Amino acid sequence: MPVNAEKEAYAAKLNKLLDTYKKVMFCTLDNVRSQQIHDVRRGLRGKGVILMGKKTMQKKIIANRGTADKATELDKNLKELLVDNNYLSGNIALLFTNADVAEINEVCSKFRVQAPARVGAVSPVEVIIPAGNTGLEPTQTSFFQALNIATKISKGTVEIVADKKVLGVGDKVDSSTSALLQKLKISPFFYSVEVVAMWEAGILFSKEDLNVTDASIEASIMSGITNLTALSLGSGVLTELSFPHAIIDGFKNLLAASVESSYTFSEYDAATTIKNIKEGKVTAAAAPAAAAAAAPAKGAAAAPAKAAEPEEEEDFGMGGLF
Numbered sequence: 001m002p003v004n005a006e007k008e009a010y011a012a013k014l015n016k017l018l019d020t021y022k023k024v025m026f027c028t029l030d031n032v033r034s035q036q037i038h039d040v041r042r043g044l045r046g047k048g049v050i051l052m053g054k055k056t057m058q059k060k061i062i063a064n065r066g067t068a069d070k071a072t073e074l075d076k077n078l079k080e081l082l083v084d085n086n087y088l089s090g091n092i093a094l095l096f097t098n099a100d101v102a103e104i105n106e107v108c109s110k111f112r113v114q115a116p117a118r119v120g121a122v123s124p125v126e127v128i129i130p131a132g133n134t135g136l137e138p139t140q141t142s143f144f145q146a147l148n149i150a151t152k153i154s155k156g157t158v159e160i161v162a163d164k165k166v167l168g169v170g171d172k173v174d175s176s177t178s179a180l181l182q183k184l185k186i187s188p189f190f191y192s193v194e195v196v197a198m199w200e201a202g203i204l205f206s207k208e209d210l211n212v213t214d215a216s217i218e219a220s221i222m223s224g225i226t227n228l229t230a231l232s233l234g235s236g237v238l239t240e241l242s243f244p245h246a247i248i249d250g251f252k253n254l255l256a257a258s259v260e261s262s263y264t265f266s267e268y269d270a271a272t273t274i275k276n277i278k279e280g281k282v283t284a285a286a287a288p289a290a291a292a293a294a295a296p297a298k299g300a301a302a303a304p305a306k307a308a309e310p311e312e313e314e315d316f317g318m319g320g321l322f
Helices: 003-020 034-043 055-067 073-084 101-110 138-146 175-183 214-235 243-261 270-279 286-300 310-321
Strands: 023-028 048-051 092-097 113-115 127-129 151-154 157-160 164-167 189-191 194-200 203-206
Touching: 003 048, 003 055, 003 092, 023 101, 034 048, 034 101, 055 073, 101 194, 127 175, 138 151, 138 157, 138 175, 164 175, 214 243
Parallel strands: none
Antiparallel strands: 023 092, 023 194, 048 092, 113 189, 127 164, 151 157, 194 203
């Protein structure tokens, strides 16, 4: 097939993918083996398509699409992002899909490969050598000394005294670190096709944005609600969040006073509860609850005799609530 025909076929494929799918994900392929890419392609069948190729050719096709007479606003936006702002660069593949990011990441993570720390590689994670016996002979202590790792000889082998961090995120692997990790049979790195950004409906989402899920949003909201409720209860300022807790606390005070004084009100039959407690008829779950309710009443039993008066009962209840 002539070169021009190959370029035309590639342009037709890229344009078709842009017309078919709503999302364009940018995936890094650093240290990813060709077999991994093939496995990911198979795993994405029916969900998406990975397109690789020269960035200059891709930019030209997207630029022509964005400047055509029939170009849409999305086409112009994609051209501005990838071509004008030169976002399409580096060892990146385009992944076209309509699926969620979590679903795509799940497929990519299935084909993650463990790899040793080679000299010159940039560490994507923090690497810590754990304390313990290494099984190496005492003649190998020079490797540990080069990395300032405290060791001792135990039962004829080298033993690491304490955990030692040898690599941080972004650090380059030197020859000593690489040799030591290989001797310890530690392969600290994992490589896979990784989604680092996504373009959809004219908006570019970063990797941090893609890590936001429904579960993380719910956890953040619940954390805020908990903090506001605690602040309201601690300050004594009644709010919509703390109102249910105030009602419960007030009712517990009424229960405690009722149990101590044997006074019965329509919402709670203290006499029956006390009788059941004495006869051992209270269930295992109810007994601790009754004991917990009765405990705070001992410190507030100054006016149990007045609890029988209607006015005093109402005032006591309001005081417990507010």
